[in-house]
Amino acid sequence: MTDQERAALTDRARRIRGHIIKMLAAAGSGHPGGSLSAVEILTFLYFRRMRYDPKNPQWPDRDRFVLSKGHAAPVLYATLAEAGFFPVETLTTLRRFGSILQGHPDMKKTPGVEMSTGSLGQGLSAANGMALAGKLDKKDYRVYVLLGDGEIEEGQIWEAAMTAVHYKLDNLTAFLDYNHLQIDGRIEEVKSNTDPVGRFRSFGWHVLEVDGHDFAALERAVDEAQATKGKPTMIVAHTVKGKGVSFMENQVGWHGTAPKPEEAQKALAELGLA
Amino acid sequence: MTGKPNQFILSQTLLELAKEDERVIALVCDSRFSAHLAEFAAVLPRQFIEVGIAEQNVVGIAAGLATCGKIPFVFTPAPFLSMRSAEQIKIDVAYSQTNVKLVGISGGVSYGALGTTHHSLQDLAVMRAIPGLPVVVPSDNRETALLVRELKEHRGPVYLRTGRGPVPDVHEAGFVPKLGKGCLLLPGIDLAIVVCGELVRAALDAGIFLHERGISARVVEIHTIKPLDEELILEAARETKAILTVEEHSVYGGLGSAVAELLVQNRLSIPMRILGIPDEPAIVGSQLEVFRYYGLTLEGIVAEALKLLGVDITDIKTDIKVKGA
Numbered sequence: 297m298t299d300q301e302r303a304a305l306t307d308r309a310r311r312i313r314g315h316i317i318k319m320l321a322a323a324g325s326g327h328p329g330g331s332l333s334a335v336e337i338l339t340f341l342y343f344r345r346m347r348y349d350p351k352n353p354q355w356p357d358r359d360r361f362v363l364s365k366g367h368a369a370p371v372l373y374a375t376l377a378e379a380g381f382f383p384v385e386t387l388t389t390l391r392r393f394g395s396i397l398q399g400h401p402d403m404k405k406t407p408g409v410e411m412s413t414g415s416l417g418q419g420l421s422a423a424n425g426m427a428l429a430g431k432l433d434k435k436d437y438r439v440y441v442l443l444g445d446g447e448i449e450e451g452q453i454w455e456a457a458m459t460a461v462h463y464k465l466d467n468l469t470a471f472l473d474y475n476h477l478q479i480d481g482r483i484e485e486v487k488s489n490t491d492p493v494g495r496f497r498s499f500g501w502h503v504l505e506v507d508g509h510d511f512a513a514l515e516r517a518v519d520e521a522q523a524t525k526g527k528p529t530m531i532v533a534h535t536v537k538g539k540g541v542s543f544m545e546n547q548v549g550w551h552g553t554a555p556k557p558e559e560a561q562k563a564l565a566e567l568g569l570a
Numbered sequence: 571m572t573g574k575p576n577q578f579i580l581s582q583t584l585l586e587l588a589k590e591d592e593r594v595i596a597l598v599c600d601s602r603f604s605a606h607l608a609e610f611a612a613v614l615p616r617q618f619i620e621v622g623i624a625e626q627n628v629v630g631i632a633a634g635l636a637t638c639g640k641i642p643f644v645f646t647p648a649p650f651l652s653m654r655s656a657e658q659i660k661i662d663v664a665y666s667q668t669n670v671k672l673v674g675i676s677g678g679v680s681y682g683a684l685g686t687t688h689h690s691l692q693d694l695a696v697m698r699a700i701p702g703l704p705v706v707v708p709s710d711n712r713e714t715a716l717l718v719r720e721l722k723e724h725r726g727p728v729y730l731r732t733g734r735g736p737v738p739d740v741h742e743a744g745f746v747p748k749l750g751k752g753c754l755l756l757p758g759i760d761l762a763i764v765v766c767g768e769l770v771r772a773a774l775d776a777g778i779f780l781h782e783r784g785i786s787a788r789v790v791e792i793h794t795i796k797p798l799d800e801e802l803i804l805e806a807a808r809e810t811k812a813i814l815t816v817e818e819h820s821v822y823g824g825l826g827s828a829v830a831e832l833l834v835q836n837r838l839s840i841p842m843r844i845l846g847i848p849d850e851p852a853i854v855g856s857q858l859e860v861f862r863y864y865g866l867t868l869e870g871i872v873a874e875a876l877k878l879l880g881v882d883i884t885d886i887k888t889d890i891k892v893k894g895a
Contacts, residue, residue, distance in 0.1 A: 356639070403637075403666055410637065412666045415657055421627045422662060425634020425642075432595075432616060433638070452658075455627035462622070 364419020417450025446478030508533025648674025652693035695823025
């Protein structure tokens with residue numbers, strides 16, 4: 297990755313953060329923390345790695361991305377809009393009556409959304425199904441899925457983790473948005489949910505750890521995932537909840553609270569977008 | 571085609587369909603033998619996916635496969651599929667309108683002797699409340715085979731319940747069921763017996779028994795609980811004097827509830843009785859023993875029909891016992 301390419305991705309990520317702030321402020325509700333923590337992961341996938349055609353969202357050979365932590369819908373919508381699936385102007389209709397952008401993604405309403413999510417724990421199973429279909433059809437598309445670190449408290453994740461290993465789904469790459477916070481507090485305080493690296497490894501996954509805000513590191517990890525045969529890869533991405541907006545960073549209170557207009561202005565100013 | 575378990579017929583039919591169309595995929599949760607899919611797995615291993623004991627996961631996997639153009643059929647016992655996976659069914663299948671066919675095997679009290687954990691007497695209620703999900707309960711082998719063929723071609727999700735034991739024939743050769751359409755099995759004007767699933771034969775026999783004794787019972791089979799064949803049921807309510815519904819399900823939320831909701835909202839106030847499993851953990855025993863205990867038999871159906879019509883049952887009841895129903 298050249299410095300110029302990295303700078304372009306950084307600028308794209310900054311714009312996506314700006315969209316997230318603006319759309320949440322316009323909606324007056326929503327989830328900034330876990331959207332901001334995943335910006336680089338989605339930016340990298342959609343603008344550096346994935347194969348897709350925004351004019352033909354159902355193209356059978358496209359790579360798939362499943363947002364299992366569906367409450368981070370703003371980062372997905374902002375990314376899809378930047379990628380050309382629908383106009384950027386649509387973003388500020390988030391959560392409005394009749395909008396294609398509801399609080400949690402609906403694959404029937406929003407172009408580019410691969411799976412309806414919002415009830416935690418369900419996306420990895422659907423991603424398994426997509427990866428299995430790719431194997432059956434001998435297609436070379438890849439399936440990506442983003443899990444929350446609170447989300448993996450759900451039992452279904454571990455059912456799905458076993459299936460992905462059993463069927464050697466090396467066309468499946470999962471990311472864990474490891475920002476250490478969930479609604480009720482720090483992950484470790486809510487549940488002894490420690491050592492996701494060790495747990496996925498013990499389930500048979502190829503597990504990597506990266507700085508989830510470093511594009512070069514994400515690229516190396518995804519390259520390694522793609523080169524890893526016979527097993528799925530879990531990229532544990534160390535992230536900061538609320539990343540990019542100083543007063544939101546690492547603050548559990550910003551899990552599900554939208555910025556007020558003056559807070560949004562301050563955030564946009566920090567991002568150099570005011 | 572006669573006297574086999576409906577789930578055996580379903581799986582045999584699906585094997586034929588899958589040989590012709592590689593989009594058809596069978597998924598199981600350690601349930602290939604109870605679903606009669608061992609042959610399928612051996613003949614078409616690429617179209618068979620074993621997920622292990624993970625009913626939530628299997629529904630999500632099926633939905634993912636469906637988004638890629640597959641036609642997945644999920645086979646797992648109805649009590650677990652309909653309750654443990656209710657949320658996955660609601661979101662990944664019904665709300666997302668993925669082309670997933672959910673087959674609840676060993677439904678009702680098929681596993682009667684195994685206890686409440688293995689009874690599925692709320693599945694129709696739960697599935698019926700989920701928007702966008704048709705609910706189907708076939709009666710006999712012919713109907714099962716033909717409905718499976720139709721469902722494979724029908725684009726969209728469905729919940730279908732089959733039973734574990736052999737079932738008697740109901741329909742003649744040449745009968746072709748249609749999704750969403752009920753079947754008038756016996757015309758009559760005194761009362762209508764509306765029935766689904768593995769109790770259809772008993773209800774039809776009860777209807778014939780009543781006719782032989784001068785009571786004109788209509789028998790209507792509803793294999794598609796949702797969407798309901800409203801016309802056929804409203805017609806039955808308008809043209810007869812009472813409605814008796816019969817089902818292998820809780821008296822709450824199933825066929826009887828669906829019929830009652832329809833009648834009330836169409837200002838049809840006629841005597842009605844919902845015959846099913848009362849609101850209690852069902853008695854434990856074989857399917858037939860459970861049916862007998864709750865009056866889900868020819869004798870029980872006749873008794874309820876006569877009660878509804880206000881006919882003295884004493885003499886006729888003796889007669890039934892003589893006939894050894």
